[in-house]
Amino acid sequence: MKKFFSVKDVASVSEIVKEAMELKANPNTLESLGKYKTLGLVFLNPSLRTRLSTQKAAMNLGMNVMVMNMDKDGWALETQDGVVMNGTTVEHIREAAAVMGEYCDILGLRSFPKLKNRDEDYSEDLFNKFIEYCGVPVVSLESATRHPLQSLTDIITITEYKVTEKPKVVLAWAPHVKALPQAVPNSFSEWMCQAQVEGLVDFTIAHPEGYQLSEEFTEGAKISNDLDQSLKNADFVYVKNWSSYEEYGEVYPVIENWLIDNEKLALTNNAKVMHCLPVRRDLELSAEVLDGPNSLVIKEAGNRVWAAQVVLKRMLESLEKNK
Amino acid sequence: MKKFFSVKDVASVSEIVKEAMELKANPNTLESLGKYKTLGLVFLNPSLRTRLSTQKAAMNLGMNVMVMNMDKDGWALETQDGVVMNGTTVEHIREAAAVMGEYCDILGLRSFPKLKNRDEDYSEDLFNKFIEYCGVPVVSLESATRHPLQSLTDIITITEYKVTEKPKVVLAWAPHVKALPQAVPNSFSEWMCQAQVEGLVDFTIAHPEGYQLSEEFTEGAKISNDLDQSLKNADFVYVKNWSSYEEYGEVYPVIENWLIDNEKLALTNNAKVMHCLPVRRDLELSAEVLDGPNSLVIKEAGNRVWAAQVVLKRMLESLEKNK
Amino acid sequence: MKKFFSVKDVASVSEIVKEAMELKANPNTLESLGKYKTLGLVFLNPSLRTRLSTQKAAMNLGMNVMVMNMDKDGWALETQDGVVMNGTTVEHIREAAAVMGEYCDILGLRSFPKLKNRDEDYSEDLFNKFIEYCGVPVVSLESATRHPLQSLTDIITITEYKVTEKPKVVLAWAPHVKALPQAVPNSFSEWMCQAQVEGLVDFTIAHPEGYQLSEEFTEGAKISNDLDQSLKNADFVYVKNWSSYEEYGEVYPVIENWLIDNEKLALTNNAKVMHCLPVRRDLELSAEVLDGPNSLVIKEAGNRVWAAQVVLKRMLESLEKNK
Numbered sequence A, B, C: 001m002k003k004f005f006s007v008k009d010v011a012s013v014s015e016i017v018k019e020a021m022e023l024k025a026n027p028n029t030l031e032s033l034g035k036y037k038t039l040g041l042v043f044l045n046p047s048l049r050t051r052l053s054t055q056k057a058a059m060n061l062g063m064n065v066m067v068m069n070m071d072k073d074g075w076a077l078e079t080q081d082g083v084v085m086n087g088t089t090v091e092h093i094r095e096a097a098a099v100m101g102e103y104c105d106i107l108g109l110r111s112f113p114k115l116k117n118r119d120e121d122y123s124e125d126l127f128n129k130f131i132e133y134c135g136v137p138v139v140s141l142e143s144a145t146r147h148p149l150q151s152l153t154d155i156i157t158i159t160e161y162k163v164t165e166k167p168k169v170v171l172a173w174a175p176h177v178k179a180l181p182q183a184v185p186n187s188f189s190e191w192m193c194q195a196q197v198e199g200l201v202d203f204t205i206a207h208p209e210g211y212q213l214s215e216e217f218t219e220g221a222k223i224s225n226d227l228d229q230s231l232k233n234a235d236f237v238y239v240k241n242w243s244s245y246e247e248y249g250e251v252y253p254v255i256e257n258w259l260i261d262n263e264k265l266a267l268t269n270n271a272k273v274m275h276c277l278p279v280r281r282d283l284e285l286s287a288e289v290l291d292g293p294n295s296l297v298i299k300e301a302g303n304r305v306w307a308a309q310v311v312l313k314r315m316l317e318s319l320e321k322n323k
Helices: A015-024 A049-062 A093-103 A119-123 A124-136 A147-163 A182-195 A225-229 A295-304 A305-323 B013-025 B049-060 B093-103 B120-124 B125-134 B148-161 B185-196 B227-229 B297-302 B304-321 C014-026 C047-062 C093-105 C118-123 C125-132 C148-161 C184-199 C229-233 C297-302 C304-321
Strands: A038-043 A066-071 A106-108 A139-141 A168-171 A202-206 A223-224 A235-240 A272-273 B038-043 B064-070 B104-112 B137-138 B168-173 B204-205 B222-224 B236-240 B272-274 C040-041 C064-069 C104-109 C138-139 C168-173 C202-205 C222-224 C236-241 C272-274
Touching: A015 A182, A015 A305, A015 B137, A038 A093, A038 C047, A049 A066, A049 A147, A049 A305, A049 B038, A049 B064, A049 B093, A066 C047, A066 C093, A093 A106, A093 A124, A093 C047, A093 C297, A106 A124, A106 A305, A106 C118, A119 C138, A124 A139, A139 A147, A139 A223, A139 A305, A147 A182, A147 A235, A147 A272, A147 A305, A168 A182, A182 A202, A182 A235, A202 A225, A223 A225, A272 A295, A295 A305, A295 B064, A295 B093, B013 B148, B013 B185, B013 B304, B038 B049, B038 B093, B049 B064, B049 B148, B049 B304, B049 C040, B049 C064, B049 C093, B064 C272, B093 B104, B093 B125, B093 B168, B104 B125, B104 B304, B125 B137, B137 B148, B137 B304, B137 C040, B137 C304, B148 B185, B148 B236, B148 B272, B148 B297, B148 B304, B168 B185, B185 B204, B185 B236, B204 B227, B227 B304, B272 B297, B297 C093, C014 C148, C014 C184, C014 C304, C040 C047, C040 C093, C047 C148, C047 C304, C093 C104, C093 C125, C104 C125, C104 C304, C118 C125, C125 C138, C138 C148, C138 C304, C148 C184, C148 C236, C148 C272, C148 C304, C168 C184, C168 C229, C184 C202, C222 C229, C272 C297, C297 C304
Parallel strands: A038 A066, A038 A106, A106 A139, A168 A202, A168 A235, A202 A223, A235 A272, B038 B064, B038 B104, B104 B137, B168 B204, B168 B236, B204 B222, B236 B272, C040 C064, C040 C104, C104 C138, C168 C202, C168 C236, C202 C222, C236 C272
Antiparallel strands: none
16 A cells, blocks of 8 residues: 555455454554654644544554644645745745655655635645655545545444444534535545445435535435435434535535434434544534433544554555565 | 542652652663553643653653643643533543543643632642543643642652751742742642651741642641741752732732842751752742752752653553553 | 764764765664663754654664754743843753753754844854753754754765765855855855865855855865856755855845756756755756756755764764763
8 A cells, every 4th residue: 555545545445444453453463564664744734633543553563653743843835836935935845745755664644625725625736746756655644635544444433333234324414613624524425435335334425405525425325405314214423514515615504403412313223423523512513412322432533543553554564565 | 540640649658759769770670561551641731841751751661652732733622511612612621531541541631720710720620521531540740739740759859868867848939920820839738748747858838928828738837937937957948939829820029038049048957959940040049059059950850750650650550450 | 972063073074974874774773772762852943854864863773752842842941141030031041951961861952043143143152051051962953053964964965976086066055035044054064174174075165245154164165256167067066045144144135146957057067966955946946956867955855864873873872881
């Protein structure tokens, strides 16, 4: 594995989930695989779960980890080519990425979208350039359009907690006060669609009108604007807010109640409730559900380690092969 | 040991001091105890000594360390229950603590008081919630009302440098330009009072009128408003500023001279001078004393490692037992 | 080696380069040398290459590393003696340095000049005090007047890529929009002058009028105000901007073209082009050269590891001897 950016970077969802579960059962057996290898984690945006879980995963594999918060420890990067750099950007992504590749065997990068210009965000220009120039395997720690370590975590968690062979999974839009990226729902959806192809889940997306995701990520998903109807027979409800894709970055007023509380939960098949965190209590998801027996959010966050570890393991193995 | 928050978390001051001195003599003999274990250090306020010494202690024990500066690397945490999180806080302490507990075997937390509302600060609400929700042993890296790693360091240092069986120790209030918390003097006092019960020291507190500490921390201490009188026969002078407990967070003007200089030092039994640092020279403590032969401040800071190491050692041992 | 601050801290440039190349060939053979040893990296200014490469070098030697960003993780340090600290500085360099020396076996320090007062900057007061008070070996991670790890890297890179016995090396001033320190050119020049004494290079400095460096750093160098003439027969061109030393920190308008592009490069002996990075494209150095076959900037940045590693190795060896 040279790149972990989207579901397309894994041949089989069920196989990588199985491999991750084996690491969870035996976290420290592969510490010689990462010996003398360095993971560099580059954050252009803040992070709690992603940083700690990826750092932990790397340490489980015997790797050294170096963390670089570009906004705090570093400086503004230029991403455009052909500009005379006489403004506020201090270093070009071409040099910055290549230099980090000199010091690290594997790099992770986090960068959020600006939510101003859809074409710019969805081009994933920064990420693609970083991958192109750094010369080492790159794991996405969340990009403008996807959050693959989160989505891999989510399918691991669903596999771990499912009680039926092919559970019904509902991605349910939730309210928020800010305009949030589509990265998490895009990514969750593309992983669930692939899991559905592999016969692992039955996948539905429920959102208010105006909040449809890009079709690129939703092929094969049932899509509905009716939350209550969608929740029927649900085994897992994945709660997440996102801003509009069509009117890019807009937040439409939603009159109906899209907050998952115990009353909504009663419509489901005693569904487990998931959220990628951070979550705003009683705004995105009710406190009663978060504190109740159906919430998986903490266990889900814990599983971030095994998603990161299986990806790093595969990258280390491909470095071994190319020696 | 599941929690290190106050002197009440140790059964015997003299025994933990003895154990710490053994670690100082042989820092690296227990590196298998912490192997595959991760310490997470969470800072809601800046730190120099505490971060470096605790990190060093953990590495001596073979642990991995992850540092999280919530203000710089992270975001604002909500601590109140029952609020709709539609404001500036991004994540609730319930989730944040629980998630960190998923990634770490032991957690450290630093959080200063706001010095606005005494009941709120002295309730130690944030700390108690963090301990409750994270599910792993927690070491205080300084809370609103206490700084136990500093106080344990201080009794280690007194034991190391005492020349009489039962030295006279004076906690002496010192001037400052800012309103400082009572955490260090509270904590020093509760540790000295317990050390006095164990027959290790004779303990006096000297402060100007209006600066009495909460009685909760000073049981058994001699308390005086006369600095010169208190300094007589002193073997150790522990210098520290604090703001008023009674008129909470207030700074009263003090007319008499409370700055420890060589003239004041001449009143003592050639006392050693201590300070937790950082110290403002010639404001809190005279440069001549800091640079003179009686100052222990650097050696005291060095001993922070052994205080942290003995606490982490005990926590690791209790994790072993509970396996 | 107790201090790595200028070229005067090495007895022979050619020998330390040879030793660094041996480490590059076998990076991990000395990991027992640094076992149980801690490197503290203290940054008063931001850093990308220096932090990552020094951290990597230390890990190659088996050391633990603790990073301290004083501006972000810490607080303002007082450097003047004899002042009453009743202002904004929270801790004196005397205590801060001594305390870090308690926790670390070797310290690194980065601090930029303020470019306001030449005597103050060129006194290297902060650095000298830090070295004096911390009590352990100190490696400069760039000071007000020098950047020795960069310069050692540069002579390593020149040795690695030279095709003639004694290459002609030209330090060429380059345009910029900001007033930059003289640390990198000073340092490069003092290392090249010493390398010239050892018969390793032939060294020329080219800069516009008004940009002469302090003579302290340029003894033996050919100095010219004619870029095109200087570039003739050059085997290496080292591109760097700096502000005026004479009219300290001033930026004079320069009318002639000092930007190295392919046309300028054609004047040379197919010279390799170097820059310490970060570089502003098409302002300091043309994109066509940076992306062309003559650029060494990425390989040069990669060599930062071996410069740091050889310095840390020598410091660790002197710690061993003094046991």
